[in-house]
Amino acid sequence: MRNPEKKTESRIVLTADGSSSVYNSDFDQHYHSIFGALQESQRVFIELGLQTAFERFSEITVFEMGFGTGLNALLTLLEAEKAQRPVSYTAVEAFPLPLDESRRLNFDQLLDSQFLPALHEAPWNERIAVSPVFDLFKYEGRLQDFRTENRFNLVYFDAFAPEAQPELWTPEIFEQLAAMLHPGGLLTTYCSKGYVKRNLQAAGFRVEKHPGPARKREVLRAIKLG
Template sequence: MNNIYLTEDGSHSIFSQKFNQTYHSKFGAVQESQRVFIDLGLCYAAEKFEEIRIFEMGLGTALNALMTAQVSREKLLKVSYTAIEAYPIEIETAKSLNYQEFFGEDLVKLHGLPWGETASLNANFSLHKIKGTLEDLVVAEQTYHLIYFDAFAPETQPELWTQEVFEKIAQMTVKGGVLCTYCSKGYVQRNLKAAGFSIEKHAGPKGKREVIRAIL
């Protein structure tokens, strides 16, 4: 069961009883996603690539996808977004989140899109949702310009922060592609480097001293 709670910036997040963790920072769900994935990821990638293919590890509440769709619409940026999620939230839970107060009604539509199919949320943003685990994902020929690595913390999901996983991600990433994550632990940085990424440390959102942008 998941419990919705209010973060400091006025946006909702969820506490996962399964993982005993929150989906976002208590200091603000929107401000965290904005800094880690939009500012350091999407805006940076938009300067390098004309069209952007994004892969997200952990769809979760779909806040990152929703914010990305908004940017794609406002900036006329062509985005193809693929997200994998092993434990999707219920559509009724999605309806209870207050993200529509920030971004309009796209959230419920996004959660309602079918799994395993590609569908358009707006003229510039398409979404393909995969229900399953990253470990079981078969790496295809499709490669991505930007990775949103938004798994639960290593203490909860250590199997997702290994060198082997990042090597798999590297196979899915174009040369010069970008991976963004909120986690800057030393062994995570070492595993990213061992997989072929170079590490950039950046100031994090409120409550987080630094976050990582990794370049392949």
């Protein structure tokens, strides 16, 4: 369990597909798969999450647990631009990445983009327009303390792995997220452990297993019932 008094230490690393990630020595966790940060986010959150939401909903509201490197937000923004579909994006992050580290991430270079600095430099706890089709609200704090009257139709659940943050993979957390979702709303995550699936089901989700990215046999997509 992390000591909240200790300063988080992290460093930029390169993953197998050439995209950046961050290693957090405090949690002993990488922010993205070492087998490919970009392909993991593209598969788990864009293909299984956002693209399905585009098909099912007229308005797209996304909630992300774990803003981290900003990669999921960046990919979502680029998809919104490509499809010309407005997206309203909310993210919760308890341990923001220092700006000097965020500037060494290579996502903009790989994706021929220029939005990553704007995502990281956006003020906390204030909604801003990053592009004509993408607005962003970043909440600095714990998911357990986050409160909102807004409802979402898509959740990217990208917390550190259960062994590092077990408190974020409980039925109670998934119940909190279910309450924030519209009926039929989606939740996608890279973790397919059996008890994670059972905890999602206990919170009122129907859970699907889907083929994952490189070196990951399965990932989960959950649909809120009711």
